[in-house]
Amino acid sequence: MTTLSLDRHDSLTASAPARITSALLSTSDSGLLTILRVVLGAIMLPHGLQKTAGWFGGYGFDATMGYFGSLGIPALFGFLAILAETAGATALIAGFTTRIAALGVAATITVAALMNHVQNGFFMNWSGQQKGEGFEYHILLVAVSLVLIIGGAGRFSLDRLFTRK
Numbered sequence: 001m002t003t004l005s006l007d008r009h010d011s012l013t014a015s016a017p018a019r020i021t022s023a024l025l026s027t028s029d030s031g032l033l034t035i036l037r038v039v040l041g042a043i044m045l046p047h048g049l050q051k052t053a054g055w056f057g058g059y060g061f062d063a064t065m066g067y068f069g070s071l072g073i074p075a076l077f078g079f080l081a082i083l084a085e086t087a088g089a090t091a092l093i094a095g096f097t098t099r100i101a102a103l104g105v106a107a108t109i110t111v112a113a114l115m116n117h118v119q120n121g122f123f124m125n126w127s128g129q130q131k132g133e134g135f136e137y138h139i140l141l142v143a144v145s146l147v148l149i150i151g152g153a154g155r156f157s158l159d160r161l162f163t164r165k
Contacts, residue, residue: 028154065082110138124136
């Protein structure tokens with residue numbers, strides 16, 4: 001049976017793909033990372049379902065891709081954004097390929113903030129007095145994503161299950 005390990009001897013003798021896989025999936029036993037990961041996934045998944053299935057007041061896949069195209073976003077990048085918000089959010093909730101999923105979320109949220117929210121200022125539109133939403137929420141989501149990219153999935157995750165000795 002083949003297992004992935006994080007100890008020094010195994011990492012020196014393992015093949016390059018095994019070392020890369022181990023580095024991507026390795027994580028600590030932190031319950032805090034688990035909480036951050038599940039919350040970020042739970043926040044992002046409804047946004048993804050708006051874009052894929054038209055749930056939660058969304059427009060569905062075709063209309064969303066059309067909207068992205070009208071903004072000048074290439075179809076590949078629009079698809080990757082939708083993928084990050086649906087498959088990435090699901091992966092975060094399960095704790096599977098957490099670093100990759102968190103990177104996808106961070107990239108998607110950063111682009112959304114820069115394209116649609118920076119011009120509205122820092123604050124969210126709590127009072128309904130400004131033209132649109134600011135970017136404070138986006139900073140929070142990117143910060144949580146960065147913690148997960150650095151720290152991994154945490155205690156209750158498929159990543160930890162796959163890399164445990």
